[in-house]
Amino acid sequence: MSIERVGVVGAGQMGNGIAHVFALAGYDVLMTDVNKDAMDAAVAVIAKNMDRQVGRGLITADQKAEALARISTTPKLTDLGQTDLIIEAATERETVKTAIFEDLVPHLKPSTILTSNTSSISITRLASRTDRPEKFMGFHFMNPVPIMQLVELIRGIATDEPTFKACHAVVERLGKTSATAEDFPAFIVNRILMPMINEAIYTLYEGVGSVLSIDTSLKLGANHPMGPLELADFIGLDTCLAIMNVLHDGLADTKYRPCPLLTKYVEAGWLGRKTQRGFYDYRGDHPVPTR
Numbered sequence: 001m002s003i004e005r006v007g008v009v010g011a012g013q014m015g016n017g018i019a020h021v022f023a024l025a026g027y028d029v030l031m032t033d034v035n036k037d038a039m040d041a042a043v044a045v046i047a048k049n050m051d052r053q054v055g056r057g058l059i060t061a062d063q064k065a066e067a068l069a070r071i072s073t074t075p076k077l078t079d080l081g082q083t084d085l086i087i088e089a090a091t092e093r094e095t096v097k098t099a100i101f102e103d104l105v106p107h108l109k110p111s112t113i114l115t116s117n118t119s120s121i122s123i124t125r126l127a128s129r130t131d132r133p134e135k136f137m138g139f140h141f142m143n144p145v146p147i148m149q150l151v152e153l154i155r156g157i158a159t160d161e162p163t164f165k166a167c168h169a170v171v172e173r174l175g176k177t178s179a180t181a182e183d184f185p186a187f188i189v190n191r192i193l194m195p196m197i198n199e200a201i202y203t204l205y206e207g208v209g210s211v212l213s214i215d216t217s218l219k220l221g222a223n224h225p226m227g228p229l230e231l232a233d234f235i236g237l238d239t240c241l242a243i244m245n246v247l248h249d250g251l252a253d254t255k256y257r258p259c260p261l262l263t264k265y266v267e268a269g270w271l272g273r274k275t276q277r278g279f280y281d282y283r284g285d286h287p288v289p290t291r
């Protein structure tokens with residue numbers, strides 16, 4: 001399976017990072033989003049992030065120009081049908097993802113591999129709603145994609161070996177490292193990371209510590225590069241809540257119940273950095289804790 005043209009669905013923080021690394025690795029990228037502003041913003045963010053890489057001597061100005069020229073956008077999801085590999089990176093909601101795959105299927109080449117960047121949703125269930133569960137996989141990048149080395153590769157129950165090998169080869173061409181996870185709720189990284197973040201939010205909710213004392217404790221006491229609340233803001237509180245709900249529903253264990261304070265922040269529309277407010281307020285010069 002030769003993969004040269006890649007489709008990216010969703011131009012949010014993950015979609016733009018995915019388009020960025022594929023274009024730098026020499027793939028042609030076609031990106032789409034239901035929100036035209038998100039698409040325009042994604043291209044601007046990619047250019048800015050590549051400038052930073054040029055500034056640090058990680059890539060040359062020519063590499064940047066060549067990579068940017070490989071990225072195009074379209075408002076029409078069905079235009080992605082002619083690509084060799086599609087990575088769905090839309091909002092973490094199963095109905096959204098299922099609708100995307102159902103709309104795509106009639107327009108796909110027989111050989112196109114479908115993947116999802118979902119953080120938690122069952123790959124097997126998403127695959128079962130397509131015409132090609134054997135050519136369907138989880139392709140889970142970490143945030144920020146240009147910096148983070150890991151890609152989790154998740155086989156659905158029906159994923160065949162050629163599809164797995166093709167995706168594995170793509171990860172190598174991107175210069176990243178893969179870890180293989182079985183298809184259980186939230187896979188490996190988020191199965192471990194998200195309950196820790198949720199517990200940090202309970203620690204805040206119960207008044208054990210303030211935002212600052214919780215983040216300082218984990219940074220200096222456990223040598224984490226970011227505190228758990230800072231990290232939650234970075235990931236997006238809506239995404240954190242969605243993942244906790246998948247763990248709670250999928251594993252039916254009360255230890256995964258989402259903290260009511262997390263729900264409250266999401267209800268307020270305080271989703272973290274992407275809305276400028278979460279456990280910190282990012283509207284000024286420095287982040288200020290909101291509790």
Ligand code: NAD
Pocket residue numbers: 009010011012013014015032033034035038089090091092093096100117118119120140141142143234235236239274
């Ligand atoms: P985001 O909110 O930044 O972006 C989601 C984008 O999807 C938005 O631009 C939205 O307009 C678009 N979208 C919604 N419905 C769509 C549709 N029907 N067709 C096309 N585009 C649509 O979210 P994100 O953080 O980029 O997350 C995207 C996916 O990546 C989720 O599945 C999430 O779980 C996963 N993920 C997120 C992280 C993280 O740290 N944020 C890490 C790994 C994986």
